[in-house]
Amino acid sequence: MASHCQVRVYAPDESVAREWSDAAIAEVRRIESKYSRYQDDSVTTAINSAAGGAAIPVDAETAALLDFAAALHAQSEGLFDLTSGVLRGAWDFKAQRVPSQEAIDKLLTHVGWSKVTWLAPTLRLDAGMEIDFGGIGKEYAADRAATLLMDLGARHGLVNLGGDVRIIGPHADGNAWKIAVQDPRGNPGATIAHLEVSHGAMATSGDYERYFESDGRRYSHLLDPRTGWPVEFWRSVSVVAPIAIAAGACATVAMLTPVDRALKFLDAQGVRYLAVDSAGQRHSK
Numbered sequence: 494m495a496s497h498c499q500v501r502v503y504a505p506d507e508s509v510a511r512e513w514s515d516a517a518i519a520e521v522r523r524i525e526s527k528y529s530r531y532q533d534d535s536v537t538t539a540i541n542s543a544a545g546g547a548a549i550p551v552d553a554e555t556a557a558l559l560d561f562a563a564a565l566h567a568q569s570e571g572l573f574d575l576t577s578g579v580l581r582g583a584w585d586f587k588a589q590r591v592p593s594q595e596a597i598d599k600l601l602t603h604v605g606w607s608k609v610t611w612l613a614p615t616l617r618l619d620a621g622m623e624i625d626f627g628g629i630g631k632e633y634a635a636d637r638a639a640t641l642l643m644d645l646g647a648r649h650g651l652v653n654l655g656g657d658v659r660i661i662g663p664h665a666d667g668n669a670w671k672i673a674v675q676d677p678r679g680n681p682g683a684t685i686a687h688l689e690v691s692h693g694a695m696a697t698s699g700d701y702e703r704y705f706e707s708d709g710r711r712y713s714h715l716l717d718p719r720t721g722w723p724v725e726f727w728r729s730v731s732v733v734a735p736i737a738i739a740a741g742a743c744a745t746v747a748m749l750t751p752v753d754r755a756l757k758f759l760d761a762q763g764v765r766y767l768a769v770d771s772a773g774q775r776h777s778k
Contacts, residue, residue: 496631496655502642503649503665513645517638517652524634528558528626530578537626545620548610556613558626558633565742566606572749573742576618577718578625579603584723586714589705597721604718632696632741635659639737656697659737663691674767677701677728685775686767694737698744699729715748724749725771733765740764752776 500517504510530537536555543549551559565573579600583592603621610617618624626633631654638652639659650661651670663669669689676683677699688695700713700723713723730747734740743762747755752770759766760778768776 497653498655499651499653500638500642501650501653502647502661504647513642513647516645517642520638520641521634521652521654524630524637527554528630530623530625530627537624540616540618541623544618544622546617548612548615548617550614551616553614558629559611559616560613561738561742562629563606563611565746569746569749571606571719572717573628573746574604574606574718575624575626575628576604576606576609576622577716578627579621579623580716580718580721583721584712584714584716586703586705586712589707591707591712601721604721628745629738629741631655631657632659632694632737635694635737657694657737657741658690658696659694660690660692674731675699675701675729677769678773685769688731688733688765688767690733693733693735694740695731695733696737696741696744697729697731698741698748700725700727700748701729715745717749726751726755728769728771728773730755730759730768731766732759734762 500514502510502513504513526532527535528537529535532538540549562575583596583600608619608622635652635654635657636659639661642650642661648662649665652659658672660670669691671687672690672695673684674686674688674697676685700715703714705712715724716722717724727748730744732740732744734743743759743764747759747768750758756776766778
């Protein structure tokens with residue numbers, strides 16, 4: 494998952510804890526291997542390699558993720574788009590170079606969920622297009638690992654995949670877990686708050702994960718798929734929702750949305766949140 498990951502679970506004894514944890518870790522690795530664009534034999538690679546050709550069939554698990562992504566694309570008015578990953582070709586955050594509008598425009602011709610032919614169980618991409626499950630992969634894996642732990646008998650614990658946290662249940666004594674919210678402008682490890690969560694999930698999206706500064710402007714990896722340029726509305730958005738994939742989706746869509754509209758969106762979802770806008774002002778519910 495390219496991040497620090499953690500399973501914490503209360504179990505009858507150490508051997509059971511190890512058995513449960515190993516099963517959860519194996520499930521996370523299965524999902525990473527299945528959907529990573531870096532794996533030659535992944536579902537994602539197979540889909541992208543077939544772009545421009547005939548539609549290809551996908552399994553039920555992949556179909557469910559594609560249905561979720563399609564619904565989120567519609568609900569977010571195109572802000573959440575699995576096809577926007579091709580914009581990586583213009584934005585090199587290691588080189589810290591601002592791309593030309595021409596380079597972005599060229600890639601934008603390959604972006605747009607509306608250009609995808611998705612008629613379950615078959616999917617077809619136009620030539621030059623790609624999909625990337627990175628926007629929902631970690632959250633989905635956290636949900637799957639937590640569900641597996643609960644099926645095995647766990648009632649108290651959590652799965653934390655790089656800050657995307659799915660809660661199995663509170664501490665054994667009934668106290669809620671206190672999940673840290675990183676300071677988006679502080680030193681690594683600095684926090685601005687701790688949110689108490691006994692059930693459900695919390696996910697955070699922020700402009701501090703990958704970025705560079707040029708001529709006094711901050712360019713983050715959070716790109717508007719309609720323009721190809723980074724958004725600058727928020728420093729971070731943390732969301733508490735029933736499941737991790739929903740929390741992550743809400744946080745991502747809010748980050749890509751102007752402040753007033755983002756707050757209305759979050760309120761309409763009925764989720765808890767702590768958001769820090771570009772001026773450093775906090776908004777919470």
